[in-house]
Amino acid sequence: xxxxxxxxxxxxxxxxxxxxxxxxxxxxxxxxxxxxxxxxxxxxxxxxxxxxxxxxxxxxxxxxxxxxxxxxxxxxxxxxxxxxxxxxxxxxxxxxxxxxxxxxxxxxxxxxxxxxxxxxxxxxxxxxxxxxxxxxxxxxxxxxxxxxxxxxxxxxxxxxxxxxxxxxxxxxxxxxxxxxxxxxxxxxxx
Amino acid sequence: xxxxxxxxxxxxxxxxxxxxxxxxxxxxxxxxxxxxxxxxxxxxxxxxxxxxxxxxxxxxxxxxxxxxxxxxxxxxxxxxxxxxxxxxxxxxxxxxxxxxxxxxxxxxxxxxxxxxxxxxxxxxxxxxxxxxxxxxxxxxxxxxxxxxxxxxxxxxxxxxxxxxxxxxxxxxxxxxxxxxxxxxxxxxx
Numbered sequence: 001x002x003x004x005x006x007x008x009x010x011x012x013x014x015x016x017x018x019x020x021x022x023x024x025x026x027x028x029x030x031x032x033x034x035x036x037x038x039x040x041x042x043x044x045x046x047x048x049x050x051x052x053x054x055x056x057x058x059x060x061x062x063x064x065x066x067x068x069x070x071x072x073x074x075x076x077x078x079x080x081x082x083x084x085x086x087x088x089x090x091x092x093x094x095x096x097x098x099x100x101x102x103x104x105x106x107x108x109x110x111x112x113x114x115x116x117x118x119x120x121x122x123x124x125x126x127x128x129x130x131x132x133x134x135x136x137x138x139x140x141x142x143x144x145x146x147x148x149x150x151x152x153x154x155x156x157x158x159x160x161x162x163x164x165x166x167x168x169x170x171x172x173x174x175x176x177x178x179x180x181x182x183x184x185x186x187x188x189x190x
Numbered sequence: 191x192x193x194x195x196x197x198x199x200x201x202x203x204x205x206x207x208x209x210x211x212x213x214x215x216x217x218x219x220x221x222x223x224x225x226x227x228x229x230x231x232x233x234x235x236x237x238x239x240x241x242x243x244x245x246x247x248x249x250x251x252x253x254x255x256x257x258x259x260x261x262x263x264x265x266x267x268x269x270x271x272x273x274x275x276x277x278x279x280x281x282x283x284x285x286x287x288x289x290x291x292x293x294x295x296x297x298x299x300x301x302x303x304x305x306x307x308x309x310x311x312x313x314x315x316x317x318x319x320x321x322x323x324x325x326x327x328x329x330x331x332x333x334x335x336x337x338x339x340x341x342x343x344x345x346x347x348x349x350x351x352x353x354x355x356x357x358x359x360x361x362x363x364x365x366x367x368x369x370x371x372x373x374x375x376x377x378x379x
Contacts, residue, residue, distance in 0.1 A: 063290075085251055118324050
């Protein structure tokens, strides 16, 4: 039963993700957190793992969630689910390529989908921001008096600067964030 | 026959290599696909790759899967598509399965907890970067801003299923496109 649920959940995610990568975050968060398969915090942690390993985010997260909830067969079901919609649709498109390219309907839908993806990633930024800065996703003012908040803020600001202005590789950003986290954690006894 | 079987194996191996060496996924994969598929194997031309990117952008699913399926199909039919797609998926699948085991083992260590505490803040910055690069690629007009704002508000502040938000935005785009396109036609008459 869990295997079928994994397959169907990731099939739906694969079918409705346009633009790839982080465009699928709100869909993944919604499905995976609601079902209790992963917490928001675990998803953020996994994004880091996915950035530091080869392969697309979609495959990485479906394989991981599948493994955690249904073992290796679960991983196969979830990954197959996320791949299948693309596979089928591309086969159809490849057959009637010219029709697809000139289609007004496709162009029209894309006019709405491109900005929609931006709004969706924006919402993922908000929810991940809450996860990063507020422990247990509880928004309280008391967090501003606590040290971990300011350490997170400092790491975030530095990472943003280096990724946007210096175009530093994501893997280096993640590795340095980890090192700062470890040093701060042990030095300050968080 | 012999040659065809070789092509399929070749597709599998080529896309396995692409899958194993692309970090960050998506567009990072395009130059690698171009080098392997056009320059080395001569299966497709550079123009084909541009077409594939255009198609991948307007169909659902990750670009890696879309392009592997498309290149595989163009080169060796449905079986070719299967070989290429399996090839691009397999490296991630194997690596993540191994990592899942390791993470389970080490996630209770204090150093690992502190590391992820730091990493989470860094990841937030990376996603903001992805958001900015998506914004740069999006057409900038009033309609786009309205749709982006609506999608954001519905996704962030309501319980409406993300699937319905996506469908709603696609329909809104279609209506907008068809009405403004027909208006433009009338104006030109």
